[in-house]
Amino acid sequence: MARIVMKFGGTSMAGIERIRAVAERVKKEVDAGNDVAVIVSAMAGETDRLVQFCREASSLYDPREYDVVVASGEQVSAGLLAIMLQSMDVTARSWMGWQLPIKTSEAHASARIAGIDTDILAKAIEGGQVAVIPGFQGMTEEGRVATLGRGGSDTSAVAVAAAMKADRCDIYTDVDGVYTTDPRIVPRARKLAKVTYEEMLELASVGAKVLQTRSVGLAMKHGVPLQVLSSFEDKPGTMIVGEExxxxxxxxxxxxxxxxxxxxxxxxxxxxxxxxxxxxxxxxxxxxxxxxxxxxxxxxxxxxxxxxxxxxxxxxxxxxxxxxxxxxxxxxxxxxxxxxxxxxxxxxxxxxxxxxxxxxxxxxxxxxxxxxxxxxxxxxxxxxxxxxxxxxxxxxxxxxxxxxxxxxxxxxxxxxxx
Amino acid sequence: MARIVMKFGGTSMAGIERIRAVAERVKKEVDAGNDVAVIVSAMAGETDRLVQFCREASSLYDPREYDVVVASGEQVSAGLLAIMLQSMDVTARSWMGWQLPIKTSEAHASARIAGIDTDILAKAIEGGQVAVIPGFQGMTEEGRVATLGRGGSDTSAVAVAAAMKADRCDIYTDVDGVYTTDPRIVPRARKLAKVTYEEMLELASVGAKVLQTRSVGLAMKHGVPLQVLSSFEDKPGTMIVGEExxxxxxxxxxxxxxxxxxxxxxxxxxxxxxxxxxxxxxxxxxxxxxxxxxxxxxxxxxxxxxxxxxxxxxxxxxxxxxxxxxxxxxxxxxxxxxxxxxxxxxxxxxxxxxxxxxxxxxxxxxxxxxxxxxxxxxxxxxxxxxxxxxxxxxxxxxxxxxxxxxxxxxxxxxxxxx
Structure with missing residues (x-):
């Protein structure tokens, strides 16, 4: 039995049928006896749509209000996944960033996570409940909604995993792992079974856009083992771990x-x-x-x-x-x-x-x-x-x-x- | 100078250009020296889209999670209107139901408003700020998002007007007032300048679907003068007031x-x-x-x-x-x-x-x-x-x-x- 954080990106959440597949993966971990928290992104295309609304409203939009608008995408995903899990007889509920809360800096639209209150989360998870948490969002000290910047859900997942002292943080995405290089250029590229945080940081920052760089840094700092794997295929991905x-x-x-x-x-x-x-x-x-x-x-x-x-x-x-x-x-x-x-x-x-x-x-x-x-x-x-x-x-x-x-x-x- | 609550429904908020027109109306009231709070519905079609997602996820959806999903529509509208107002140099900010808070019963998906904390609201409005508040949503005592049922934004508007002791609550909609009967049946139907709460309740409950019945009852209870008027034309609507x-x-x-x-x-x-x-x-x-x-x-x-x-x-x-x-x-x-x-x-x-x-x-x-x-x-x-x-x-x-x-x-x- 382990404590696992699972994170699903926008393509994994694109539409009800994909959300059903996500729920099935979560159920599998629960059935295996694991304690699970799930971090979700907005449905694919949703954040772009919301950002576009803000831009059309004003080219100089207030980032505090922008955050109110764009954070709604993850809110929808979290509610829908909770409904879907319940329909599969998995005990689940959603927790918004402001409900836990996930505390952030005041830098709206590119906030940093300042800390996560784990009382509620720990109680929920120990009670056998799957906590479904919208990624990308949190609450400032002033009590306003803040978002972490594009790709921030990876960082949310790692931060929750660190706060929960999770055994593993699995990042489900549309690629099945980290490769030796871009397989579109080199068909003989190999999927790596394991890579160190330091290597992943260098690979990410030089263009291997599998994970948000900040999330890798955070995982390294807290020693959270990360796994990058495919939402669409049922096979192991790439583990990102310390050199030890x-x-x-x-x-x-x-x-x-x-x-x-x-x-x-x-x-x-x-x-x-x-x-x-x-x-x-x-x-x-x-x-x-x-x-x-x-x-x-x-x-x-x-x-x-x-x-x-x-x-x-x-x-x-x-x-x-x-x-x-x-x-x-x-x-x-x-x-x-x-x-x-x-x-x-x-x-x-x-x-x-x-x-x-x-x-x-x-x-x-x-x-x-x-x-x-x-x-x-x-x-x-x-x-x-x-x-x-x-x-x-x-x-x-x-x-x-x-x-x-x-x-x-x-x-x-x-x-x-x- | 008066204290006014303005409420805009889904068709008034349908798209960025309509939201711009709404902001212009709000600005007009502000420029006239009035203190203003604005209640907004989700953009037309948005709530239906979100309800449909919930139904597709599970026919027996948890109303608590349904509320998380559908409340997001009004959240988006509120953020966008705040941005639009700011772009017209009107001081404005959005306040989610949980931020004020608007306290509701635990009856998710058809909650009743139990009370509104007016401290924040009064301070904001007295400071010359337009408070933009999503309709239809509030927070239960347990701290979860609750919605008031379809058409609930009218009730939100009246409740805010009552809490603020507003001089008037203007309900902007796609009709220009209350008529003696359905103008589609009787082309000679006349728009009423004034109607009593009691009459409006009878007219609403027998099929004149201009206002949610609950909102009229609440306005009567608190003596809030209501006005129903068109978002699209600049002319007086119908006042709904006490017999006195x-x-x-x-x-x-x-x-x-x-x-x-x-x-x-x-x-x-x-x-x-x-x-x-x-x-x-x-x-x-x-x-x-x-x-x-x-x-x-x-x-x-x-x-x-x-x-x-x-x-x-x-x-x-x-x-x-x-x-x-x-x-x-x-x-x-x-x-x-x-x-x-x-x-x-x-x-x-x-x-x-x-x-x-x-x-x-x-x-x-x-x-x-x-x-x-x-x-x-x-x-x-x-x-x-x-x-x-x-x-x-x-x-x-x-x-x-x-x-x-x-x-x-x-x-x-x-x-x-x-």
Whole structure:
């Protein structure tokens, strides 16, 4: 007998028949003797519809009222799942964010969970009741409805699991797990049975959009074992756990866990930046003040002129704002020209195994060079090496790296011949 | 400067452009220096959609969870109207039923309002803020969401108006007021400028479905002046007030205020009921126990046999249950045969003026007799005379009575020639 949190996303809740299938999965866990809390997203398309209403009402909508509107989608899902469970003779009731309460910060529309009162929840669950909780929503100290930002239901699920000291938090979604890379690019991509929190964080933040990054960080902090699995197929997914859950042999055997890519960055280059103290600070301070995240940075020093070219990446969505900020600061920074490029992609290899193995980066550089792929920038962390390349080479780069690190599955997928 | 509650129904809230028009009306009252609270229904069609979800999830849905689902429709409307008002520089915020709170009974899906905490509301309104409140919803003592049953937003509006000691409660709807009868049947029907609570109750309960009956009773109890008016046209509607608001001359001048009809009843006849003590009780006690309202009752005594035929009406929706109950009680009641008829209609003339005038009933009977319309049963109250007739004669009866009591408008409506 275990205590389990199950989270179902929008596609899993899209319509009454899918909600029935969700209820059947929940019933199975209950019948197996487990204590269960369920976190649900709004029915697919519902949040978009509600957001659209707010935008049409006013382009400058009050986020506090926006939260009132959009939180209703999860409320509907929670009530319907409770009804469906009861119809299967499973004792269940819904608990809104404000009823438990799930306490949040005051940052409406992108609130953070500040804490969850577990008294009610613990009593309900110990009484054999399935608690159905709308994801994405909570209540501020002032007593207003707040939402956690898009994808926030994953975070709700992990927070509830942490508060309940759950044995596992299962995230049911429309993919059946975490893969070594995007199977649409590499048909020989393999589903991972286990991955560490750290690796998942790197894979998520570089574009493997299976889980909201915040939820992985929260699970790591509280040591909540996560599982990503399919709502539509009845088979195990990918476990996301701490390194201590791995045998030493497992860690050593796999140098690289996955290859990720991210096409959402843009490259900015400033030429002939004066080589004087503070000039680099003059570039990045105004960007930080404008809330623009800078990712990769490369500085090329030209000894003969004493000048430097500085290249860095920002999110594509922020490029126009970044250029505006930098143009306004031209005098202060003292650069000659500014240029930008969105035809780029960041490709990363991720794996905790690289800590104990040298040569991961050089394998990457050599593999790409062999295919004539030019590297524009490099950034590394303890468990990741990322390179910036021309966007057109993305698929080729991912494919050759997947092979180079021995990640290709031996099974030839059925579709491959097509 | 006055304190006003404005209530907008589903058709008034159907889509962003209509919500904009609602906000403009609210702004007008605010600009005129009035303190305003607004009660809103769900967008047209929304409640039906949510009810349908619940039914599809389970035919025996838990009303507590049903309430969680359907209350979300009004929540969305309230948030959107608050956003729209703010975009017009009107200070506004939404208050959910659980936030004020609007306290209700535990009768989920058809709860009654037990009380409204006015602290928050008074503070908000005195601070110059428009309070936008979802209708139809409140919170039980246990802290769960409850709804008031279909049409409950009218009751929410009156309850808020009573709690706030509002000068007026304006019910905006898709008709522009209360008419002397159904204008679809009588093109010369006139819009009433003023009507008493008692008359409105009789008109509503006999089929003039402009306002929820409960809301009129509540307004009468608390002396809240109600106004029914159109969301789509900018002109005065019908005031619903106490008799003390009428001049004596107004009361005397108008004998009859309106003619109403109700096709939702069915007639049941039991023949040869034994004429012994308690036999009539044996008919109506089991019906009352089954929660079936009996309306008109006629008893025909046949002196020679010592037997009696008993005829009465019940709501059409309850007819099958009523017959079932009575068949099971046949031995106890001791009747020979049971028969029923749904091809009937109740037509009523209503007016406080009839208290001081004799001859209202005889005018009615004579007018119908002149047209060969047979009266099957009669029931009267202090301000109403109702007759049961064959359904096919409904329109004719309404039209001739409207003329007989001098209610026809002198203006020939433009459409009449068509």
């Amino acid at each position: 859950e791995f045998e030493e042999s497992e860690m050593e055997e796999q140098l690289i866990t996955g290859v990720a890519y991210d096409k959402n960055e843009a490259k900015v280059t400033l030429t002939s930046v004066a080589d004087k103290p503070g000039s680099v600070a003059h570039i990045f301070t105004p960007l930080a003040e404008a809330n623009i995240n800078v990712d990769m940075i490369v500085q090329n020093f030209a000894r003969e002129t004493g000048n430097t070219d500085v290249t860095f990446t920002v999110p594509r969505a922020d490029l126009a704002r970044a250029l505006d900020v930098l143009e306004k600061a031209q005098d202060k920074i003292g650069y000659r020209e500014i240029s930008s490029d969105t035809n780029i992609c960041k490709v990363s290899v991720v794996g905790v195994g690289m800590r104990s193995h040298a040569g991961v980066a050089s394998t990457m550089f050599q593999t790409l060079a062999d295919r004539g792929i030019n590297i524009m920038a490099i950034t590394t962390s303890e468990i990741k090496v990322s390179v910036l390349i021309e966007e057109d080479y993305t698929e080729l780069a991912v494919r050759v790296l997947h092979t180079a690190y021995g990640l290709d599955s031996e099974d030839v997928p059925a579709e491959e011949g097509a | 608001e009428f001049e004596e001359s107004e009361m005397e001048e108008q004998l009859i205020t309106g003619v109403a009809y109700d096709k939702n009843e069915a007639k049941v006849t039991l023949t040869s009921v034994a004429d012994k003590p308690g036999s009539v009780a044996h008919i109506f006690t089991p019906l009352a126990e089954a929660n079936i309202n009996v309306d008109m009752i006629v008893q025909n005594f046949a002196r020679e046999t010592g037997n009696t035929d008993v005829t009465f009406t019940v709501p059409r929706a309850d007819l099958a249950r009523a017959l079932d109950v009575l068949e099971k009680a046949q031995d106890k009641i001791g009747y020979r045969e049971i028969s029923s008829d749904t091809n009937i209609c109740k037509v009523s003339v209503v007016g406080v003026g009839m208290r001081s005038h004799a001859g209202v009933a005889s005018t009615m009977f004579q007018t119908l007799a002149d047209r060969g319309i047979n009266i099957m049963a009669i029931t009267t109250s202090e301000i109403k005379v109702s007759v049961l007739i064959e359904e096919d004669y409904t329109e004719l009866a309404v039209r001739v009575l409207h003329t007989a009591y001098g209610l026809d408008s002198e203006d020939v409506p433009a459409e009449e020639g068509a």
